[in-house]
Amino acid sequence: MGRTLAQKTWDAHVVRHSGDGDDLLYIDLQLLHEVNTPQAFDRLRAAGRTVRRPDLTVGTEDHNTPTLALDRVIKDREGRRQAELMRSNCAEFGIPLHRFGDRDQGIVHVIAPELGLVRPGMTVVCCDSHTTTLGAFGALAFGIGSSQVEHVLATQTLPMRPLRQMSVTVDNVLPTGVSAKDLVLALIAEVGTAGGQGHVIEYRGEAVRALSMEARMTLCNMSVEAGSRAGTVAPDETTFAYLARCPGMPRGAEWEREVAYWRALAGDADARFDKAVTLDARTLSPYVSWGTNPAQSVPLDGRVPAPCDFAPGTQRDAARRALAYMDLEPGTALRDVAVDTVFLGSCTNGRIEDLRAAADVLRGRKVADGLHMMIVPGSARVRRQAVEEGLDRVFAEAGADFRAGAGCSMCAALNEDRLLPGQRAASTNNRNFEGRQGRGSRTHIVSPAVAAATAVTGRLSSPTDL
Numbered sequence: 001m002g003r004t005l006a007q008k009t010w011d012a013h014v015v016r017h018s019g020d021g022d023d024l025l026y027i028d029l030q031l032l033h034e035v036n037t038p039q040a041f042d043r044l045r046a047a048g049r050t051v052r053r054p055d056l057t058v059g060t061e062d063h064n065t066p067t068l069a070l071d072r073v074i075k076d077r078e079g080r081r082q083a084e085l086m087r088s089n090c091a092e093f094g095i096p097l098h099r100f101g102d103r104d105q106g107i108v109h110v111i112a113p114e115l116g117l118v119r120p121g122m123t124v125v126c127c128d129s130h131t132t133t134l135g136a137f138g139a140l141a142f143g144i145g146s147s148q149v150e151h152v153l154a155t156q157t158l159p160m161r162p163l164r165q166m167s168v169t170v171d172n173v174l175p176t177g178v179s180a181k182d183l184v185l186a187l188i189a190e191v192g193t194a195g196g197q198g199h200v201i202e203y204r205g206e207a208v209r210a211l212s213m214e215a216r217m218t219l220c221n222m223s224v225e226a227g228s229r230a231g232t233v234a235p236d237e238t239t240f241a242y243l244a245r246c247p248g249m250p251r252g253a254e255w256e257r258e259v260a261y262w263r264a265l266a267g268d269a270d271a272r273f274d275k276a277v278t279l280d281a282r283t284l285s286p287y288v289s290w291g292t293n294p295a296q297s298v299p300l301d302g303r304v305p306a307p308c309d310f311a312p313g314t315q316r317d318a319a320r321r322a323l324a325y326m327d328l329e330p331g332t333a334l335r336d337v338a339v340d341t342v343f344l345g346s347c348t349n350g351r352i353e354d355l356r357a358a359a360d361v362l363r364g365r366k367v368a369d370g371l372h373m374m375i376v377p378g379s380a381r382v383r384r385q386a387v388e389e390g391l392d393r394v395f396a397e398a399g400a401d402f403r404a405g406a407g408c409s410m411c412a413a414l415n416e417d418r419l420l421p422g423q424r425a426a427s428t429n430n431r432n433f434e435g436r437q438g439r440g441s442r443t444h445i446v447s448p449a450v451a452a453a454t455a456v457t458g459r460l461s462s463p464t465d466l
């Protein structure tokens with residue numbers, strides 16, 4: 001029987017089929033950040049073990065890092081402690097670490113592709129749920145918990161229950177002004193936050209083929225918000241062209257051999273999916289979340305729904321609660337919702353293409369009076385490139401606050417960058433649960449273009465409104 005891309009990658013990494021339903025998988029790369037890892041290192045030390053493959057392990061600092069200046073210290077005590085432990089643990093076990101202030105530092109999911117660490121057909125794990133991002137390269141990449149981190153550190157393997165296969169086929173091409181972010185919000189609104197549970201999603205179809213690597217990363221990034229373990233896109237010419245520019249790639253005949261292997265990873269025509277969803281790209285438009293989970297999203301052209309629009313029970317209760325928390329009246333046009341903050345950044349939309357998309361909207365325009373637009377590059381490299389392209393000037397002239405330091409920042413508000421209680425943001429991040437961007441914060445998840453247009457008008461807007 002035919003196999004999917006994920007099944008081929010899985011099969012190539014099984015070290016042992018065990019009786020209890022778990023397979024023991026070989027892991028090609030483990031990425032680490034400062035949150036969730038101290039416990040793993042403590043247990044490793046307590047057990048008198050060492051790191052099996054420090055050469056297949058890479059760390060960075062991202063969640064707690066400041067953004068105002070590169071010489072700024074972490075103010076929060078717990079955050080500072082995590083960063084210090086990250087440094088001492090990596091030093092003790094010989095793991096390369098991209099520290100805050102270094103050239104290659106940034107959000108773990110942003111720097112890994114930049115450094116050429118991720119290739120098609122690899123198994124990649126990280127102590128972070130948005131590791132799904134890296135499936136954009138045709139890798140099998142998923143988040144793991146801290147005891148699993150310890151297991152991989154010690155053995156370079158991981159017991160895993162085989163995943164179910166789900167296909168998301170997006171036919172036709174996305175209309176102009178509709179991005180991968182809008183596509184994935186529409187998908188999650190359709191299938192729900194548990195729609196992909198236990199599955200690895202493979203994104204297919206003409207619209208997906210047409211996406212850049214950055215856009216595919218946005219798509220795979222939010223796979224976890226649909227409940228799935230991983231998201232993948234079969235490697236193609238777009239993937240190879242991106243990889244060819246990455247550091248450390250083989251050249252000449254060796255490169256040709258790799259590409260042939262990567263090509264063969266594409267799913268077989270008779271591969272079976274346990275679940276299949278089809279979307280028509282032509283029907284999509286900019287999406288925005290109104291509630292407190294990403295599935296509570298509607299087209300920007302729409303209105304805030306009412307609880308009675310949902311099935312009685314859990315869904316309706318969740319809508320009622322979300323509306324109260326978000327302080328929104330049913331029936332309000334989304335375009336009438338005013339925000340005081342716009343956040344552009346995160347592992348979903350903190351890459352160079354995202355900054356370019358926002359700059360294209362901001363060029364020659366001004367951020368609305370009294371509104372704070374904060375732009376945080378996903379990595380130090382993204383920031384350098386933005387400066388090379390003159391985007392920093394566009395942001396400055398528009399009155400946006402383009403930060404010096406790279407990291408997660410206001411995506412999760414684990415550093416100093418956060419909303420005050422009651423503040424409302426249009427944000428390019430991926431989660432909007434209560435308090436995500438600071439206690440009492442209200443988040444509307446949007447694309448970079450919508451974020452920038454919203455910054456100009458002060459209300460949820462798309463570039464066509466300007």
Ligand SMILES: CC(C)[C@H](C(=O)O)[C@@H](O)C(=O)O
Pocket residue numbers: 035036063127128129130143412
């Ligand atoms: C802190 C980290 C473990 C967490 C995650 O796993 O996703 C964070 O990155 C997030 O986005 O909420």
Ligand code: SF4
Pocket residue numbers: 062063107128130346347348407408409411412429430
């Ligand atoms: S940018 Fe946000 S979603 Fe991504 S790893 Fe950081 S906190 Fe998590």
